[in-house]
Amino acid sequence: MQIVIIGGSFAGLEAALACREEYPEAEVKLFxxxxxxxxxxxxxxxxxxxxxxxxxxxxxxSLDQLESQRIDCHLRAPVQAIQVExxxxxYEEGGEVFQQAYxxxxxxxxxxxxxxDLSSDQAQRLIRxxxxxxxxxxxxxxxxxxxxLVVGGGPIGIEAAVLYRQLGKQVTLIEAGPYLAYKxxxxxxxxxxxxxxxxxxxxxxxxxxxxTFEADTSGVQVQTQxxxxxTDAxxxxxxxxxxxxxxxxxxxLNPDGTIWVDAYLRxxxxxxxxxxDLVRLPLGPEKSQTYLPLVSHAKQTGRLAALNLEAARxxxxxxxxxxxxxxDQKIYFTGGISQTEADYxxxxxxxxxxxxxxxxxxIISEQATGKILGLQACLSDQATSQxxxxxxxxxLQAGLTDYFLSLQANLYQGRQAxxxxxxxxxxxxxxxxxxxxxxGEEGDHAD
Numbered sequence: 343m344q345i346v347i348i349g350g351s352f353a354g355l356e357a358a359l360a361c362r363e364e365y366p367e368a369e370v371k372l373f374x375x376x377x378x379x380x381x382x383x384x385x386x387x388x389x390x391x392x393x394x395x396x397x398x399x400x401x402x403x404s405l406d407q408l409e410s411q412r413i414d415c416h417l418r419a420p421v422q423a424i425q426v427e428x429x430x431x432x433y434e435e436g437g438e439v440f441q442q443a444y445x446x447x448x449x450x451x452x453x454x455x456x457x458x459d460l461s462s463d464q465a466q467r468l469i470r471x472x473x474x475x476x477x478x479x480x481x482x483x484x485x486x487x488x489x490x491l492v493v494g495g496g497p498i499g500i501e502a503a504v505l506y507r508q509l510g511k512q513v514t515l516i517e518a519g520p521y522l523a524y525k526x527x528x529x530x531x532x533x534x535x536x537x538x539x540x541x542x543x544x545x546x547x548x549x550x551x552x553x554t555f556e557a558d559t560s561g562v563q564v565q566t567q568x569x570x571x572x573t574d575a576x577x578x579x580x581x582x583x584x585x586x587x588x589x590x591x592x593x594x595l596n597p598d599g600t601i602w603v604d605a606y607l608r609x610x611x612x613x614x615x616x617x618x619d620l621v622r623l624p625l626g627p628e629k630s631q632t633y634l635p636l637v638s639h640a641k642q643t644g645r646l647a648a649l650n651l652e653a654a655r656x657x658x659x660x661x662x663x664x665x666x667x668x669x670d671q672k673i674y675f676t677g678g679i680s681q682t683e684a685d686y687x688x689x690x691x692x693x694x695x696x697x698x699x700x701x702x703x704x705i706i707s708e709q710a711t712g713k714i715l716g717l718q719a720c721l722s723d724q725a726t727s728q729x730x731x732x733x734x735x736x737x738l739q740a741g742l743t744d745y746f747l748s749l750q751a752n753l754y755q756g757r758q759a760x761x762x763x764x765x766x767x768x769x770x771x772x773x774x775x776x777x778x779x780x781x782g783e784e785g786d787h788a789d
Contacts, residue, residue, distance in 0.1 A: 343365060343367070343368040343369070343445050343446070344368070344369050344371070344442075344443055344444045344445045344446075345361050345365065345368050345369065345370045345371070345444065345445065345446050345447075345448070345651070346371050346372075346373070346431060346442060346444035346446070346447050346448070347361070347370070347371070347372045347373070347447075347448040347450060348373050348421050348424075348431070348447070348448070348449055348450060348451055348588070349372075349373075349374065349449070349450030349451045349452055349618070350372055350373075350374030350376070350378070350379045350380065350415070350417070351374075351379075351380055351381070351450065351452045351618070351640070352380050352402075352618065352637050352640040352641050352644065353450040353452070353617045353618025353619070353620075353640035353641065353643060353644035353647075354372060354374070354448070354450030354452075354618070354644060355372075355379060355380045355402075355403060355408075355644070356640070356641045356642075356644030356645045356648075357448045357450060357617060357644040357645065357647050357648045358370055358372045358408065358413050358648075359408075359411070359413075359645075360644070360645040360648035360649060361448075361648045361651070362411050362412065362413055364648060364649060364651075365651070365652075369414065370412070370413045370414065371413075371414045371415075371416065371442065372408070372413060372414070372415045372416065373416045373419050373420075373421050373431070373433055373442075374415070374416065374417050374418075374419065375418070375419065375420035375421070376417070376418070376473050376475075377417055377418060377473070377474065377475065378401050378417075378473050378474050379401055379402070379403055379404070379405065379408070379415070379417070380401065380402040380403055381400050381401050381402075381472075381473050381474050381477075382400045382401075382402060382637075383471045383472060383477075384400075384471075385397055385399070385400025385471070385474075385477055386400075386471045386477040386480060386481060387471075387501075387505055388400070389481065390481070390484070390505065390509065391505070391508075397474055397477050397478055397481070398474070400474060400477070401474070405417065416433070416435055418435070419433050419434065419435040420433065420434055421433045421588060422434055422439070423588065424447070424588050424589060424592065426447075426589075426592050426593070426611040426614055428443075429443060429444050429445070429447070429613060430442060430443050430444070431444065431447070444613070445613060446613050446614075446615070446651045447613060447614045447615070448615045448616075448617065448644075448647050448648065448651075449588075449589065449601065449609070449614065449615065449616040449617070449620055450616075450617050450618045450620070450640075450644060450647075451584075451585040451586070451588065451620060452584075452585055452618055452619045452620070452640075453582045453583055453584050453585060453619035453620075453635050454472070454582070454583055454585055455470070455472070455578050455579075455580075455581060455582060455583075457555070457578070461557070463557040463558050463559065464555065464556075464557045465479075466483070466557070467483070467557040467561070467562045467574070467575050467576060468480075468483075468557075468575070468576055468577075468578070469483055469484065469490070469502075469575055469576065469577040470578075483575050484506070484509065484511070484575070486574075487511070487574035487575045488511065488512055488574055489511065489512040489513075489514070489573045489574045489575075490506045490511050490512070490513055490514075490573065490574065490575050490576070490577060491513075491514045491515075491516065491562070491564055491571055491573035491575070491576050491577070492506075492513065492514070492515045492516070492576075492577045492579055493516055493552050493564070493576060493577070493578045493579060493580055494516075494517065494578065494579035494580035494581075495515055495516070495517030495519065495521075495522035495523060495524075495546070495548070495579075496522075496523055496525065496526070496579060496580075497523065497526070497665055497667045498579040499515060499517070499577075499579030499580070500515070500522060500523065500535070500539065500667060500669065501667055501668075501669075502577050502579060503515045503539065503544045504539070504542065504544075504669055504670065506577075507542050507543055507544055512545075513543070513544045513545065514544070514545040514547065514571060514573065515539070515544050515545065515546050515547070516547045516548075516550040516552065516564070516566060516571070517546070517547070517548045517549075517550065518548075518549065518550065518551045518552065519548060519549070520548055520549060521533055521536050521548055522535055522536040522539065522546065522548070523535060523674075526665055526676045526680075527674070527676055527680070527718055528680045528681045528682060528704065528718060530695070530704065531674065531676075531702070531704065531718050531719075531720060534702070534720060535669065535674055535720075536548075538669055538670065538672065539669065542669075542670060547569070549568070550566040550567075550568050550569065551566050551567040551568070552564070552565075552566055552580065553565045553566055553567060555576055557576075561573065561574055562574065562575065562576055564576060582619065582635045583599060584599050584600050584601070584619055584620045584621075584633075584635075585619075585620070586599055586600070586601060586620060589601065589609075592611065593609050593610050593611055593614065593616075594609070594610040596622060596631070598622070598633060600620060600621055600622050600633055601616040601620045601621055603615070603616050603621050604654075605624075605654075605657040605658055606646075606650040606654040606655075606656070606657055606658070607621065607643060607646055607647040607650060607658065608650070608654070615647040615650070615651065616647070617640070617643035617644045617646070617647040618635075618639070618640035618643055618644060619635040619640060621643060622634075623639060623643070623658055623661050624658065624659075624660045624661065625660070625661050625662070625663055629660050632663075634661065634663070639661070642658075643658065646658055662677060662678055662735070662738040662739045663676075663677060663678065664676070664677035664678075664734075664735045664738065665677070666731055671722065672720055672721070672722065673719075673720070673721045673722075673727055673731065674719070674720050675717065675718065675719045675720075675721065675731055675734060676717070676718045676719075677716065677717045677718075677734055677735055677738045678706070678714065678715050678716035678717060678738045679706065679715050679716040680706075680716055680718065681693055681704070681706065681716075683716075684706055684715065684716065689708070689715070690708070690709040690710065691706050691707065691708060691709055691715060692706070692707050692708075692709050692712075692772065692775060692776040692779055693705070693706050694768075694771055694772040694775050694776075696764070696767060696768035696771055696772075698764045698767070699722075700721065700722040700762060700764055701719065701720070701721055701722070701730075701762060701764040701765065701768065702719065702720045703717065703718070703719040703720075703765075703768045704716075704717070704718040704719070705717060705744070705768065705769065705772045707743070707744050707772065707776060709776065709779065709780070710780070711743060712743040712744040712745050712773065712776055713741050713742070713743050714737045714738055714741070714742055714743065714744065714747070715738075716738075717734045717737070717738065719734065721762070726761055726762040727762070729761050729762075730761060730762050730765050733747075733761065733765070744769055744772050744773040744776060745773050747769045747773075748766065748769050748770045748772075748773045750766070751763075751766035751769075751770065
């Protein structure tokens with residue numbers, strides 16, 4: 343059996359390893375256009391903050407390690423075409439063009455950040471971290487400039503802005519939405535996060551819709567619909583887009599450009615599977631198909647694609663969106679649905695908020711059952727915070743109820759609490775509020 347995998351990042355690598363485990367007699371071939379295998383985009387951050395000595399440590403696996411497991415890796419071997427009817431691919435390697443037949447094809451080409459088709463001047467002013475080469479170039483750019491403009495106020499943009507401030511740079515952050523991370527947080531917490539970023543010295547401009555950027559030897563000019571910004575370098579943290587150019591005329595695509603797949607990651611062509619940043623995943627209680635270009639989802643879908651090659655055995659599980667970012671000793675967490683989404687879906691829900699010195703949290707549950715639907719929180723960055731984060735993520739994924747969680751306060755925790763007592767205060771308050779609401783003492787939901 344011939345298994346061909348296109349893409350050597352996290353999804354492709356996980357698919358290759360799973361194929362070798364599941365099909366020990368198969369020939370597994372992996373094709374990667376670049377020079378790296380599963381290079382972590384966070385490597386530059388780790389180097390700049392002193393957690394890694396060198397960018398060369400950013401690759402999570404070596405070529406020798408894969409080949410020792412009989413995975414035939416072709417680096418610097420871009421695939422030029424896919425012929426799904428013939429079950430072959432055409433690729434270039436060492437200046438020559440070859441064809442490779444397959445029985446099963448796993449697509450894991452990943453995503454890219456706009457803009458495309460950069461001029462040489464733009465490339466010299468753009469901070470990119472997708473692979474080792476661009477991260478190395480970006481490391482030099484960051485050292486040389488005084489002012490950096492970040493486009494996009496989601497978690498990636500926020501963490502980049504904080505990093506550049508820590509390095510002593512002047513930082514401007516522009517965001518098209520009404521406040522930072524507005525797709526993740528309701529205003530009560532999103533505005534708190536934004537205020538904290540401003541206190542760190544970041545210039546924040548919301549409702550600023552990016553249009554273009556021009557660069558020359560003197561600097562960069564970024565144009566939005568509302569204003570023009572002058573800067574020394576630009577970091578784009580928006581518009582991750584799937585790399586589907588190879589298959590856009592051969593496979594069914596979704597309106598957002600992702601590849602259509604069924605529950606087992608099978609595409610519209612027999613024997614062809616897609617995973618990672620190429621596909622959408624079922625999310626939340628509505629199981630809505632959502633684009634989630636995250637490393638965790640890339641690894642999960644890469645492995646599932648491999649396991650389903652010969653038979654549809656393991657459907658993609660419904661995910662619960664969870665996200666956490668650290669901002670100057672504070673951890674901001676969001677999971678499940680927001681109040682905005684609950685109102686849009688016209689859900690009958692109970693909402694409460696609790697605040698103490700170490701915790702500010704919003705809890706949303708089903709009104710009738712108490713099933714946890716959404717959690718948003720700001721926690722002090724301390725030892726017990728990680729346990730609370732894990733508990734919140736588990737509560738969402740497992741569909742736990744406020745009543746069940748409130749009972750956990752009775753568990754013996756020893757002399758040193760493993761879970762912040764404020765968490766139990768918050769969930770207990772929520773359960774009592776919902777119970778009174780069901781008895782008619784409160785409205786449909788309470789703050």
